[in-house]
Amino acid sequence: EVQLVESGGGLVKPGGSLRLSCAASGFTFINAWMSWVRQAPGKGLEWVGRIKSKTDGGTTDYAVPLKGRFFISRDDSKNTLYLQVNSLKTEDTAVYYCTIEWVGDIFNWFDPWGQGTLVTVSS
């Protein structure tokens, strides 16, 4: 069974930093493209960014407004995805989900999703 388990969320002051983790199991993580998606309280879904598999270059892409503060990395030896968030702002308060980005012959989609980890930015 595919499992994605996020951790690392919590309360942080504006300007602070946090590293979120996503522990993956039940699939071949080294071959997977992985994304982070966030959801502010009571709001919709916002794609944060993704990292490709190393065989596909291991490159990262980010939502434009988040570039420069958000950094995605992976440790394939630990089957773990990371999201480093710096210079946190109150508007970064959200549940952060990790998800597998499936790359089909034609289409891409997100499935499944972890349960999410809540990041609260407040003084």
Added chain:
Amino acid sequence: DIQMTQSPSSLSASVGDRVTIACRAGQSIGSYLNWYQQKPGKAPKLLMYGASTLQSGVPSRFSGSGSGTDFTLTISSLQPEDFATYYCQQSYSNPWTFGQGTKVEIK
């Protein structure tokens, strides 16, 4: 970025009703459109990809249609477990973008 707009933002319906949710893209995206269902306090779940291909395990009462800029998610006969928020998402051009969501509530 490609803007995705869903309508309505919310709707009230009864068990057994036929429900239709619309999603419009800011530019043509072919059939690069996915649908997700999210229940309160839970992670989103993939319903459909490629505008009309049902994900394995998703009941056949869900269907999707459309291409270009206009898409539709239809639930043929609403069941109690279908009350949730539904999101469309374009996979045509990175950065991936989502619609704002449509909340389906019990009438």
